[in-house]
Amino acid sequence: MSNTSLKSRATKGIIWSTIDKFAVQFGQFTVSIVLARILMPEDFGLIGMLAIFIAIAQTFIESGLGTGLIQRQERTDVDFSTLFVFNLAVSTVFYFILFISAPIIASFFKQPLLIDLLRVLGLNLFLIAFTIVQRTKLTIILDFKSIAKSNVVGVVFGGFCGVIAAINGYGVWSLVFQILVGSLASCISLWYLSAWNPSFVFSKKSFNSLFGYGSKLLIAGLYAQLLNNVYHIFLGKFYPPGLLGYYTRAKNFADVSAGTISSVLQQVTFPILASIQKDKEKVVSIYSKMIRLSAFIIIPLMTLIALLAKPIVIVLLTDKWISLIPLLQWMVFSRIFLPMSVINLNLLNAIGRSDLFLKVDLSKFPITVIAMIITIPLGVKAIIIGHVITSAIFFIINAYLPGKFYGYGPMHQFKDMLPIVGITSLMAILVFLFTIMIQSLVLQLVLGIILGLVSYLLICWLVKLKEFTESWELVSNMLNDYFARK
Known part of the structure; x- marks a missing residue:
């Protein structure tokens, strides 16, 4: 398959997979809000x-x-x-x-x-x-x-x-x-x-x-x-059913963003990586780019949700769900490594090493058991904090073997994420200072989202972040492909 053909198929795949996942998640999210209010x-x-x-x-x-x-x-x-x-x-x-x-x-x-x-x-x-x-x-x-x-x-x-x-x-x-x-x-x-x-x-x-x-x-x-x-x-x-209800709602809210991005990446990258599994150079190029682009999207997104958890919960779900706020703030950070972990594991499947995929997953079992023993007696919040810690450990485990095969391991991936973490931190400070000056929860939610997105993208543009340029090129290709069909 030629590079042009693969790029065209990948672009179209990302377009429709993204439309699929975000349309579905937006629809399900909207329905879940209506149902949660009733x-x-x-x-x-x-x-x-x-x-x-x-x-x-x-x-x-x-x-x-x-x-x-x-x-x-x-x-x-x-x-x-x-x-x-x-x-x-x-x-x-x-x-x-x-x-x-x-x-x-x-x-x-x-x-x-x-x-x-x-x-x-x-x-x-x-x-x-x-x-x-x-x-x-x-x-x-x-x-x-x-x-x-x-x-x-x-x-x-x-x-x-x-x-x-x-x-x-x-x-x-x-x-x-x-x-x-x-x-x-x-x-x-x-x-x-x-x-x-x-x-x-x-x-x-x-x-x-x-x-x-x-x-x-x-x-x-x-x-x-x-x-x-x-x-x-x-x-x-x-625990009472209502407490489990709060836990599942926090999990579902976090999965709307992280789960959607992960689903898009898993659905699109697997058949593409599988089709070029014998071309190591091409595999590394696509694999590393997907890791960086997913971090570029997920890190600021989850941070913004945590910052705006209070207006999100109260405005969308009403006061009866107020106990959900601290759980949601922790849960989103437990999902922050999910898209990158999906890509790392997807690579093992794409090259036909499902045996290693299994070994990597099974190696996490002792960590999970320890986390459960420590956190379950302490309550729901402690359980979710345990999720945050174990998710970071699991990311390192997931990235180890792909890194060993292709020279792009967890430390290299963390290094690539550092500029994104720095820019996200600046965005978080701006949003936090802005929202504490506003009393209206509706305005906090609306203006907080706008300020967060605009400030993040503006800083990325000013520092000429590579992931910002690559994302812009991807969006441009998607738009060009769309208008070419018109």
């Missing part, structure tokens, strides 16, 4: 108790096989059909497991309502299984435009049904309706846009080949989901 923290806490069980089942359904197909240089229709049949079979097995174990889970949390909630919410597993092949095929050809359309359709329909249900007094069931209707709408849209029909052929040879690569990702995925959601179990067991 519902109570306890409603979100009940769904949070079920998060780990749904997440683990979903990880088994995906199993890393779709990623294995993307990483392959050659694929056949038999490979795709094998993946489809496997997804359906696993989703059926795990729905049955969730169905019969629902009373046990409800008894553990002492919340009888969880029985019906889990049995209905578990239907989403089938909808997920029906979309994996379609998403995989579209990702391989970098057709993120179709993926974006289907995701937006899901957000619109799911959000509409969820809000209508909440207004009509359905409580926690509003969140279930939102998820199921959104997944169904997205599923139908993907099948229409992908124009792929399964042949229901299952090849043992194809499965063994895919599973050889995907099995490591499956184990790593299960481990990651366990780490991401294990706190829900302890908070749901030993």
Whole structure:
């Protein structure tokens, strides 16, 4: 593939993946604000108790096989059909497991309502299984435009049904309706846009080949989901549902920004890096640039959210969520290394080293256990502060092997981030001094965002920050590509 062709495909991929993720996250964020104003923290806490069980089942359904197909240089229709049949079979097995174990889970949390909630919410597993092949095929050809359309359709329909249900007094069931209707709408849209029909052929040879690569990702995925959601179990067991509701809201708020950027990077960089995995010089060039650009965006963004946490929470969610403010301020900093960590781990998958991906993930287990033992008895705030510390340690671990292979390790990456940290600190001082002089929370929020963005970009321009220039070039290419199609 030529450099020009790769650059064009990468640019288009970034355009549509960015549109997809930000449109979806903005839509979900808007819906979540409306729902949070209507519902109570306890409603979100009940769904949070079920998060780990749904997440683990979903990880088994995906199993890393779709990623294995993307990483392959050659694929056949038999490979795709094998993946489809496997997804359906696993989703059926795990729905049955969730169905019969629902009373046990409800008894553990002492919340009888969880029985019906889990049995209905578990239907989403089938909808997920029906979309994996379609998403995989579209990702391989970098057709993120179709993926974006289907995701937006899901957000619109799911959000509409969820809000209508909440207004009509359905409580926690509003969140279930939102998820199921959104997944169904997205599923139908993907099948229409992908124009792929399964042949229901299952090849043992194809499965063994895919599973050889995907099995490591499956184990790593299960481990990651366990780490991401294990706190829900302890908070749901030993604390009131409302406290878990605050925790999940803080996590969701932080993930709107960091999670969106990470999703864009993961979706776009993996197929691109996989396609050039044998060209070390080109891999290093794209890999290092993505690390710097992600830091350029995420560090000031998360800092700004922390500075404006009070007006964000009170203006958007009302006073009943005021306890969320300190949790949100700490949670955003626990996500500040997430995009860079995603790129580092993505590189290992792209070059076919899913075994190393697994080893890197498993190496974090002792640190996580220690953090849990220390922080869980101390409360939610202590847990989130523990997230901040462990996320920094995990970033160093994630960057070690890619750095060893390509000469761009954690210290080099930290060095590249220092100018961004310095400029962000200046921006933070300006915003803090400005907002303390304003009484209105609405004005603090609006003017704080404007001042933060303008001052950050202006300082970057004045000091001629390389990442600012590269970002401007990327935006220019995106605009030129857009108007060229008009």
